[in-house]
Amino acid sequence: ARPKVGYFYTGKTTLSFISEKIREIKVADRKSVPIVVDEESSIYDAIVTMFLEDVGTIYVTSGGYLSGVVSRKDFLKNAIGGLDLYKTPVGVIMTRMPNIVVTTLGETVLEAANKLIDHEIDSLPVVEEVSIKEGEKAYKVIGRITKTTITRLFVDLGNNE
Amino acid sequence: ARPKVGYFYTGKTTLSFISEKIREIKVADRKSVPIVVDEESSIYDAIVTMFLEDVGTIYVTSGGYLSGVVSRKDFLKNAIGGLDLYKTPVGVIMTRMPNIVVTTLGETVLEAANKLIDHEIDSLPVVEEVSIKEGEKAYKVIGRITKTTITRLFVDLGNNE
DSSP states (O other), rough: OOOOOSOHHHOHHHHHHHHHHHHBBBBHOOBOOOOOOEEEEEEEHHHHHHHHHOOEEEEEEEEEEEEEEEEEHHHHHHHHTTOOTTTTTTTGTSETSSSOOOOTTSSSSSHHHHHHHTTSSEEEEEEEEEEEEEEEEEEEEEEEHHHHHHHHHHHHTTTOO | OOOSSOOOOHHHHHHHHHHHHHOBBBBBOOOBOOOOOEESBBBBHHHHHHHHHHHHHEEETTTTEEEEEHHHHHHHHHHHHTOOTTTSSSTTTETTTTTTOOOOOTSHHHHHHHHHHHHHHOOEEEEEEEEEEEHHHHHEEEEEEEEHHHHHHHHHHHOOO
């Protein structure tokens, strides 16, 4: 067998450099501002917010804490489904806790990107866990990580920035 | 000044490795299958295709060549806008050539990702230019590159695959 001496600058080595560098990047470094509506908002108002802020997913809160997530896809399904968009609250159509995939400031962007791919979603709320009463936890929404975040990071890495 | 001798293994060097490696990846290596409807299809049928194929953007062709692009956002805007979705052809609401940003097999994924960010779009058709008659060019649609493509690539790089 070939003796394991000296340094081998192979493609494999380059790839581990990349992997190592990527794993240093935290959600806290890259998160952007979350767009949030209250659960009592009408679907119509939530759609308007989505267009004004130009995002693909908005987060829904109840009493200030994360209660749901709603995407363009959810809105489109219901917009053609004959619901009264002005009267129906967004809470009726959202994906509801605990079925929401989240990330935190301390996770790596790679972990967040893995979640986006594994769960086939476009956006993750960045949350902070708080105790609201004995034994009960809730999430405050403090950011978002989306496929746009990842694409922008990829562009920065490729452009060596 | 510090003499420029020997090798400095700094973060900067690692970053150029990453950048170099990223620039080797071509659209041809990463493209996925394009989802296409004809310009005469109704908006409703196009929305159904979008849901069945679970994509965020579909490409529209006329006579087999790229004539437009339509996204969930375009559909949502029109679904709440009171258009007759069953009778109106998708050609009425799509973004039309030549206002479509495209990529080709020979471009790098980094160039494609730059276009996604610069033009604030989610998806690029991968096209092949053909001469249809003297002096007239058209595009055949042969793939797609999206923010999901980039996110998946980022995950592969981070996981060292």
